Amino acid sequence: MAALAFVDAFVPADGDSVWSLANQRYRDVFLAGAAGDGLTCPPPSHLDPRCRPHPVGTFLQAIRLTGAWRAVRTKAHVAATGWEGSPFIAAHERLRADPAWRTHLVDCAHDVPRLAPAALADILLGLA
Template sequence: MARFVLVPGGWHGGWAFDAVSKVLSSEGHEVQALTLSGMADEISTRVNLDRHIDEAVRAIRRSDTRVVLVGHSYGGMVITGAADKEPSRIDAIVYADAYVPNDGASVWSLTTQSYRERFIAGVAADGLNCIPPAHLDRRCRPHPIATFLQAIKLTGNWRSVPCKAFVAAFGWEGSPFVELYERLRLDPEWVTHRLDCAHDIPRLAPEALAEILLKSV
């Protein structure tokens, strides 16, 4: 049995992985899909990237069993930071159309101008929480803008995780991840996959993502 810790993207909670979790659980694996601070019904004014990383680290430390750590979109920032702190507890780290930062990077620095404009418009109401784009699921919640702006602090220890995989979604325009996929597929330390769906891989291609995750254990 493997243990999976799943980290959703911006504006989403652990519910975004429901279909993926169902497949993994049906195969007898332990699954924990995180809803990070500020992403439940409450709106928080004191949440940054460091706090989200610490929450993922606590999930990893909950058991002595090594984990497969999975992040979608913004979740790539969180899983990189958590893996940097606990690389010896992680068997694989999987990025599902997600940011893969180097030290000092942020979502703001890594994303496209169109997403920056979306962040600016979304945070206009209170300057703290970015409202979800209108096309997203009604369960989405305002996302603490500090998590998008804060620069990540990394030692590079996360690169020692034995299996590193990137899953790119090629079914949408304006992706900030296609260029990253093209670079990583030439790197022998990475395994890469491409899916013909839009950005929300966990909800649009849950079976395909689950199959990729099961191959990583």
């Protein structure tokens, strides 16, 4: 693998889950969303209308990582700064201080590929 990019996302360690990384505000959103059918969380209304409900189990499932990702030479984190309350800024700030990571800021909301496709394409092509 030539590069690894996290785009407006958590950067988990072995055993982490979205649930363990999210703050209480987002956990409450997940629970409220799952109240409808107990299985899925509907997308927020401000997102792309093509978005579909997200299985709640994927928020809870812990990831298992071997550590092989550390051998990837080029690692990048892209943070979207155009939305209030982003849970991903803390990860971005932590990685910004790590010389093994390249960090980028994009002025848009969370759906970076749809809202800033040219900026994202430039960042990703720069990793190649």
